[in-house]
Every structure is written in C-alpha cells, then in structure tokens.
Amino acid sequence: MIRAPLSTTSVLDEAADVVRLAAPWSAVIVLTALPYRFLQAVFFDQLAETGSQASRYGNLLGGTANLIVAAILFAFWGRAVFARACRLAHARGTAPGREAWSVSRAAFASYVLTGSAAFFAGFLTFFTLIGIVVAVMFAGLAIGTMELNERISIVEPFRHITRSARSLAIPAALVFVFFCALVIAFVNLAAAFGLAVWLFTAVAGFDAPHWPALFGFGNRRFALMLLAGALVVVEPFWVAAHVIYVRKAGAQESGDDLRAWFEELRRAS
Amino acid sequence: MHEQRPAYARCMSCSKTLCQPCATPWEGIWYCAGCLAAKRDANVQRSPAAAWIGVALLSFLFLYLGARVMVWTSALIAGLF
Numbered sequence: 001m002i003r004a005p006l007s008t009t010s011v012l013d014e015a016a017d018v019v020r021l022a023a024p025w026s027a028v029i030v031l032t033a034l035p036y037r038f039l040q041a042v043f044f045d046q047l048a049e050t051g052s053q054a055s056r057y058g059n060l061l062g063g064t065a066n067l068i069v070a071a072i073l074f075a076f077w078g079r080a081v082f083a084r085a086c087r088l089a090h091a092r093g094t095a096p097g098r099e100a101w102s103v104s105r106a107a108f109a110s111y112v113l114t115g116s117a118a119f120f121a122g123f124l125t126f127f128t129l130i131g132i133v134v135a136v137m138f139a140g141l142a143i144g145t146m147e148l149n150e151r152i153s154i155v156e157p158f159r160h161i162t163r164s165a166r167s168l169a170i171p172a173a174l175v176f177v178f179f180c181a182l183v184i185a186f187v188n189l190a191a192a193f194g195l196a197v198w199l200f201t202a203v204a205g206f207d208a209p210h211w212p213a214l215f216g217f218g219n220r221r222f223a224l225m226l227l228a229g230a231l232v233v234v235e236p237f238w239v240a241a242h243v244i245y246v247r248k249a250g251a252q253e254s255g256d257d258l259r260a261w262f263e264e265l266r267r268a269s
Numbered sequence: 270m271h272e273q274r275p276a277y278a279r280c281m282s283c284s285k286t287l288c289q290p291c292a293t294p295w296e297g298i299w300y301c302a303g304c305l306a307a308k309r310d311a312n313v314q315r316s317p318a319a320a321w322i323g324v325a326l327l328s329f330l331f332l333y334l335g336a337r338v339m340v341w342t343s344a345l346i347a348g349l350f
Contacts, residue, residue, distance in 0.1 A: 043343070047343050048347075052347060054347035055344045055348060058344070061344065065336040065337070066336055069332045069333075069335070073332075109321070109325070112324075119335040120331040120332075120338065123335055127342070127346075150308075152321050154323045154327060
C-alpha cells in the first residue's frame with residue numbers, strides 16, 4: 001500500500017486499497033445495512049402515500065420510525081466490524097482475519113452514542129441544507145474515531161470527533177465526493193435495471209409486459225429502492241475513507257507518518 | 270531513555286523518541302514500555318458502571334428523540350406539498 005501525505009485524494013486512494021483488502025468484510029456492512037435502508041425507503045414511501053395528511057398518520061409513521069431505530073443499531077454493529085477490518089487492513093497492509101469481529105465493547109458503545117447523536121441531529125436540522133452536511137460529516141467522523149475509544153465515557157467520543165474535525169476541509173470534501181458517488185451509483189443501478197429489463201423483454205417467448213412499468217421512475221417504490229441500494233453500495237467506501245482520514249490525521253499529528261516514511265525509505269535502500 | 274542511541278520511533282502516547290530496542294509496536298502503533306504498561310493496566314481495569322449507564326441512557330434518548338423528530342419533520346415537510 002502506498003502511503004502519501006494527508007489530502008483528500010490520498011485518503012480516497014488508500015480507502016480504495018483498504019476496501020479491496022477488506023472486501024469479504026464488505027458483506028457484513030452491506031447485509032447489516034439492508035434492513036435499515038429498506039425501512040427508510042418504506043418510511044418515505046408511507047410519507048409520500050399519506051402526503052399532506054401525513055400528520056394524521058402519526059401511529060403508522062411512528063411505528064416505522066421505531067423499526068428504523070431497531071435496524072440502525074444492527075447497521076451500527078455492521079459498520080463497527082467493517083471499520084475495524086479497515087483499520088487492521090490499513091495498519092498491516094494485508095487482509096484482516098477473524099480478529100475484525102472482536103470490536104471492543106467500549107468502542108462500540110461510544111459509536112452507538114455518537115452515531116445516535118448524528119441521527120438525531122440530522123433529522124433535527126433536516127430543513128437546513130448545512131445542518132444535513134454537518135450531520136453527515138459528524139456521522140463519518142463518529143465511525144472513523146470509534147476505535148480511539150478504549151474506555152467508556154460520555155464526553156471522550158465527542159472530544160475525539162472535535163479533535164479530528166480541526167481541519168474541516170477534508171471531511172467537507174469527503175461529503176461532496178460521496179454525494180457525487182451516490183448520484184453515480186444511483187444512475188448506474190438504474191441503468192443496470194434498465195438493461196436487465198430490456199434484455200428480458202428481448203428474449204423470445206419470455207413475456208414481461210409489466211416490467212418496464214415496475215422498474216421505471218414512474219414507480220415511486222422503485223426509485224426509493226434504487227436510492228437505498230445506492231446508499232448501501234457507497235457505504236463501505238464512506239466508512240473506509242473516514243477510518244483512513246482519522247488514522248492519517250492522527251499519524252501526522254504524532255509524527256508517525258514520518259516514521260512510516262523513513263521505514264519505507266530504509267526498506268527501499 | 271537511551272540518549273546515546275539513534276531515535277528509531279516515537280511513542281504515540283507521550284511523544285517520547287525511542288531507540289529500536291525500547292520501541293514496541295502494538296496493533297501497528299509504537300509505544301514506550303511505560304505507556305504500554307499503563308495501557309495494559311487500563312485494559313484490565315473495568316470501566317465504571319455509571320459511565321456505561323450514562324452512555325446507554327443518552328444513546329436511548331438520542332434514538333428515541335431522533336425517531337420522534339424524524340416523524341414530525343417529515344410530516345411537516347409532507348404537509349407543505
């Protein structure tokens with residue numbers, strides 16, 4: 001793995017390498033994120049269905065919101081395992097083994113705390129564009145700093161996040177890059193479904209007259225599922241990028257990056 | 270510690286420069302013997318129960334309020350259209 005000085009491009013390059021090394025662990029984050037993203041799509045579908053009468057369907061929407069909260073805890077665990085796998089892959093330069101499962105209880109509890117705070121803050125500032133951006137940045141740094149929490153504390157996880165957010169340029173750039181990646185993933189998934197539908201309708205004797213209607217943007221549920229799918233596809237890279245960013249920022253602060261560089265030079269000579 | 274020897278690494282906890290025999294990597298990070306021992310003791314010590322309860326309660330509160338705010342905000346936005 002090539003290690004470069006801290007920058008957005010070096011974080012993204014190393015994140016791509018780390019995701020390649022920790023590829024089997026991507027299954028954990030994808031599988032645990034599926035119920036959460038599916039329920040989110042169901043919630044927004046119910047919201048669109050009820051429309052301007054949504055305030056009269058508080059019980060229905062509240063029930064789905066409660067299920068989302070249960071699913072988010074499962075998704076948090078998947079992210080924690082994947083973040084640990086990414087951290088091990090980055091530190092060793094090899095694919096992580098079974099030790100990636102053993103996320104420390106203190107680190108996971110700290111991540112549940114900061115992740116829940118990001119979830120709350122995200123919906124609280126839903127009306128403001130900047131609020132959502134800040135909540136996404138906060139959520140990214142929460143998973144990135146998770147393993148820095150060796151002991152349980154209410155304040156320390158937030159301190160780690162503020163310490164990592166000293167230079168806001170890179171986390172903000174990561175939000176922008178991953179927003180673009182989300183759009184690209186969405187378009188690619190839509191194109192893949194379009195191609196599959198076209199191929200099936202072209203097969204002689206295989207009649208699928210309803211498919212273009214079901215897998216088209218006229219179907220709201222299909223569009224929501226595509227968005228959920230795009231989020232699931234992008235998530236492993238988003239987690240890896242934040243783990244790498246926190247590691248690289250910490251290494252730069254402590255001089256560990258220089259030590260690694262000297263070590264590489266010594267090995268090369 | 271061994272000032273006559275060339276520096277090989279830096280302790281990630283106390284920033285002390287270390288010679289090669291004194292530097293110990295743990296999970297890919299260099300530590301001096303003192304910080305490594307302190308780290309081991311910290312791992313052995315149990316975290317206080319009050320902190321665990323506090324973190325659990327605060328997480329529950331954030332999740333509960335998050336779910337409620339999600340419904341209120343979304344219903345409010347849906348009502349605008």
